[in-house]
Amino acid sequence: MNTISALAGVVIKELYRRKDFYVLFVLTALITVLMGMMRFFNDAKIIGYVKEICLMLVSISALVIAITTAARQIPAERENRTIFPLLAKPVTRGQVLVGKFLGSWLATGIALVVFYLFFGILSGSHENRWPVLILLEAFWLQWMMLSVVIALVVFGSVTFSAPSANITICMIVVLGILTVGEHLNQVAMQQNQPVGSIISMIYFLIPHLEWFDIHKLVLFNQPPVPWVYCLLASLYALGYTAVFLFAAWLAFRHKPLTA
Amino acid sequence: MMKAKSASLTSMDSARDPEGSAVIQIQKLCVEYAGRGFGQGPTLAVKDLDLRIGQGEVFGFLGPNGAGKTSTMQVLLGFREATRGEAFLFGVNVRQPIARQRIGYLPELTYYYKFLTAEELLRFYATIFKIPRSETERRIDALLDLVELGSVRKRRIRDFSKGMQQRIGLAQALINNPDLLILDEPTSGLDPLGRMKVREIIQRLKNEGKTVFFSSHELGEVETVCDRIAIIHQGELRVAGRVGDLVAKYHTDLEKIFLQIVGYRAESSS
Amino acid sequence: MRTSRAILVLLLLLSATFTLATVLQPQAARSTAHSPSDSPLNLFMGDSRRMFANHFYVKADVYFHSGFYPSIFDQARDSEVKENHIAAAQQGKEDKPEQEEGMNFLGEPKDWIDRMGRHFRITEHTHLGGENAREILPWLKISAVLDPQRIETYTVASYWLRGIGKTDEAEQFLRQGLRANPNSYQILYELGRLLYENRHDPARARNIWMQALRRWRETQQGLKEPDEGSLERITGDLAKLEEREGHYADAIKWFELTRLHSPNPDDVQKRIDSLRLKLAAPEHP
Secondary structure: OHHHHHHHHHHHHHHHHOOHHHHHHHHHHHHHHHHHHOOEOOEOOOOHHHHHHHHHHHHHHHHHHHHHHHHHHHHHHHHOOOHHHHHOOOOOHHHHHHHHHHHHHHHHHHHHHHHHHHHHHHHHHHHOOOOHHHHHHHHHHHHHHHHHHHHHHHHHHOOOOOHHHHHHHHHHHHHHHHHHHHHHHHHHHOOOOOHHHHHHHHHHHOOOHHHHOOHHHHHOOOOOOOHHHHHHHHHHHHHHHHHHHHHHHHHHOOOOOOO | OHHHHHHHHHHHHHHHOOOOOEEEEEEEEEEEEOOOOOOOOOEEEEEEEEEEEEOOOEEEEEOOOOOOHHHHHHHHHOOOOOOEEEEEEOOEEOOOHHHHOOEEEEOOOOOOOOOOEHHHHHHHHHHHOOOOHHHHHHHHHHHHHHOOOHHHOOOEHHHOOHHHHHHHHHHHHHOOOOOEEEEEOOOOOOOHHHHHHHHHHHHHHHHOOOEEEEEOOOHHHHHHHOOEEEEEEOOEEEEEEEHHHHHHHHOOOHHHHHHHHOOOOOOOOO | OHHHHHHHHHHHHHHHHHHHHHHHHHHHHHHOOOOHHHOHHHHHHOOHHHHHHHHHHHHHHHHHOOOOOOOHHHHHHOHHHHOOHHHHHHOOOOOOHHHHHOOOOOOOOOOHHHHHHHHHOOOOOOOOOHHHHHHHHHHHHHHHHHOOOOHHHHHHHHHHHHHOOOHHHHHHHHHHHHHHOOOOHHHHHHHHHHHHHHOOOHHHHHHHHHHHHHHHHHHHOOOOOOOHHHHHHHHHHHHHHHHHHOOHHHHHHHHHHHHHHOOOHHHHHHHHHHHHHHHHOOOOO
């Protein structure tokens, strides 16, 4: 566990010493504040659109941080040749994968906490209400979703030759699941065989990341999701995370590393 | 549990090393690369290599470019799997990560995490070896002084010169006080002062009873520091033995022995 | 590293200037003569701006339903869900059963994934009421900026603005819509409603509704399927105005026109008959 936590610590240090997080946070804050300064029909009480834009920027930023951080871990280690002094130590390739995953996930989680704090302060100060529970839930579920995404990207990083290809493919897959994943069963029913069966199979196989996006509940002041479903969704996410990490280990464990 | 596991592995694998005390044991090692082009067959980079390096030896592993030195090292370090044959470090099969618990490795091209400082890098590697915190700090201080980087311990690696990166590489190779040091072209790119420093460190390790296994093209250096050498060419071990014995046998210096082994013929001047 | 920092600073500045430009553009447009073809949005987006305008218009409806809204897949499956409810409210069709049937798009869960997913979605059909209706307004405004020729954006926004007491803003927005669409009888009709219901100015309301009627005749008469709903509303409101002002003869004239296009002619006829009785009463000359 020491090894894995040490590897994770290096990933977290890397993220906070690069500029990505700061740039994204400043952009998010700047755009949100500028949007908030706009007055539609001279009404200062309208806050819904600001919240929606802020939450959308938080989602995009978190996704970008997660995918770009995870995508460059293994390829950068190989390209920069830092993987050789690392694997020359008593470290298994599985530990490297888990350490990189954990570091990327924790680093993204820390970034997400900052983003949600900003959002919470922004919306609370406007509405004079502090829906802490629903915000905590939104953060937790989004973080769980990102564990699946990061594990998928880590698998992609040991499968695809170029990090850019990995990032592009994973981004498309994740956005595709978020936008149409929940509707594939409807689409399947409207198709002829065998296309319908194939779509249906995809529907049941993909991780349903749309469960983890409860921004609408936050936006429209809905009650929080019951904790038991939160827990089930978390276990679902961890299950898929384990599957992708296992697949990554299978792909990576015998891969020759050219010195 | 880790110690019990390594002990049982050692006892199981000691049967493969009847003479005992072999630090590196290579048996019938073959490393094959798949053909790159269409219709190209695989390339055999290392053919049936047998090698045994004992405790306390300074061993030079020599050969021209493409001879199979790097492939052999990659197998020893776990970067690549052998196509056939076995290799052992301290009696433990190299496929087991625990085999690398007592080794230090300095690669030819030294690249480390640019965003870490020198002491953060050493602390990271010390954590992997599960060295206790207090001992880690003591070793970091000692190693940074040894490689003369104490004044820049808080500087990030990205701001280091090539020579400084080489020296921090040496420090990370020594962080676990290894019983076996594997060096890949350790003096490559170093100025004469740097080369002298590396020679001094190798000599110091030898005096402490450590084993050093290194590849190099600097035959003069090899002749000075090595107890035994092996010359590999086109994947095959051509000669192995004590430097003095080889010089006596071939009646010439090591450089000429090397050229003769690899089949070099000087151009005749007309 | 320096190059990447410069690029990041440039991106920051670009986003700040773009946002400021969207704030300053309306003010700049007011001070200079502008035709729609000069708009930078037209230049950059072409006709795709209408697609985005529609997206934001629908977004307003999504907000009206507090996020409970059919997806395009639900809409493709069931054409009843296509009716836009913020417009239906403005046209007085809200809470009619046929309007709400289309919102029963969820149905029973199709599988365990659907069942589980519903715990993370909004599954209750509600409408934003009272002061909360203001949240739909930014989307209508953005929609109007993207497609100034979309009439219903102005009429719907005006309705909801009046509902939260922003009469001046509603009038200003309608007049903005008239500048972009001078022949729009729908905007004129809505302006008349504003003048009558909020400004309590029947004379101006009458004039505006008469204008609306003229525009309707200019644009709709002679068409195969004229917009009879709008005609019914214009003439009906004129009739009600005249009735409240005590001008029963004029009221009867407008109600007779209304009856020709009304889906409930019998109800209109009853009103005509009651007005005739009033007209015939001794206190009326």
